[in-house]
Amino acid sequence: MASLRQTPLTCSGHTRPVVHLAFSDVTESGYYLISACKDGKPMLRQGDTGDWIGTFEGHKGAVWGVALNPQATRAATGAADFNAKVWDAIKGEEVHSFQHNHIVKSVNFSIDSNHLCTGSNEKLVRIYDLNKPEAAPQIFSGHTSGIRHVTFFDNNSALITCADDKTLRVWDRNSGQEVKRLDFPAIPSSMEVSKDGNIITTTHSNIVTFWNSKELTKIKEFMVPTQVNSASLHPDCTIFVCGGEDFKMYKFDYNTGAELESFKGHFGPVHCVRFSPDGELYASGSEDGTLRLWQTIVGKTYGLWRCIEQTPAIQENTTVINNKQEVPAS
Structure with a gap:
């Protein structure tokens, strides 16, 4: 396997930068991947192959945040048209639309799929009861700039947010009050809560x-x-991946911080990365308008990948789509 190079699968279809992505849990039919794009057309794909399933049509502005519930039966999107929408992820139909007063940057489902949280440039967090969609949402205020990410936490009893005010905050759902806070020297660009809920991963600067x-x-x-x-x-907390302004995807040892791999596949800055729920691959979205799927263990037979020996005709930017080798134009 030492002679193998990372061979990402390229998922095309978007026409503008891909700014956020999210996986479902593993279901009876596998797992799924949803992508947010500035073209206003979030897409649903089969998670292990990248095969396109459908596009959610209805937003009238760039989509900044997306989420799938664990069972992949519901999708949520937040957009520059000041709306957060909930969709039937099987039929592709809009179920709910929640009007805001500014751009909605982040959406997430509660574990039981009964509630939706949103974060917006209004500097507010909202929780909607999806069983009572007409009811007024619970509102959390305190951030002093637009909110980038929000997610449920601690068995749905709390929320975690990060914002352009250079803070990360934890909120108690019952009281609606901020209970913990972190201050950063720069804007936190991303936030992820581990599957077991024990570790929060953040990025800022480098x-x-x-x-x-x-x-x-x-x-x-x-x-x-x-x-x-x-x-x-x-998911097993042994490695982490990241991407940013130099177009590369990096893999590091979580315990030591040693760089294990770095691969250039995108043709623009990397905006978002996430591991699949089974940990076999990670996905990245970029300014170049594509999603790419990368193997956690290079050369392992999984999804559409097959073992490819390095030859002069197959370089690190080669993509494999539907088991066909394609070399993108430089």
Whole structure:
């Protein structure tokens, strides 16, 4: 396997930068991937192959945030048309639309799929009861700039947010009050909560930091070779991946911070990265308008990948789509 190079699968179809992505959990029919794009047309794909399933049509502005519920039966999107929408992910139909007063940057489902949280440039977080969509949402205020990311946390009893005011905050759902806070020297560009809920991964400048989610104490912090826009921790917490302004995807040892791999596949800055729920691959979205799927263990037979020996005709930017080798134009 030492002679093999990373061979990402390229998922095309978007016409503008891909700015966010999210996976479902593993279901009886596999797992799924949704992407947010400035073209206003979020797309649903089969997670392990990247095969296009459908496009959610209805937003009238750039889509900034996306989410799938664990079962992949519902999708959520937040957009520059000041709306957050919930969709039937099987039929592709709009189920709910929630009007805001500014751009909606982030959306996420509760674990039981009964509630939706949103974060917007209004500096507010909202929680909607999807069983009572006409009811007024619960509102959390305190951030002083637009909110970048929001997610449910601690068995849905809390929320975590990060914003352009250079803070990360934890909110108690019952009281609606901020209970913990972290201040950063620069705007936190991404935030991820581990599957077990114990570790929060953040990025800012060229730094990836891992936090104990209960106490908000720093576990580890590593500098990476580029301004980093997004990072994701493997489900078994042995490695993490990240990407940013130099177009590369990096893989690091979580325990030591040693760089394990770096691959250039995108033709623009990397905006978002996430590991699949089974940890076999990670996905990246870029300014170049594509999603790419990367193998966690290079050369392993999985999804559409097959073992390819390195030859002069097959370089690191080669893509494999539907088992056909294609070399993109430089």
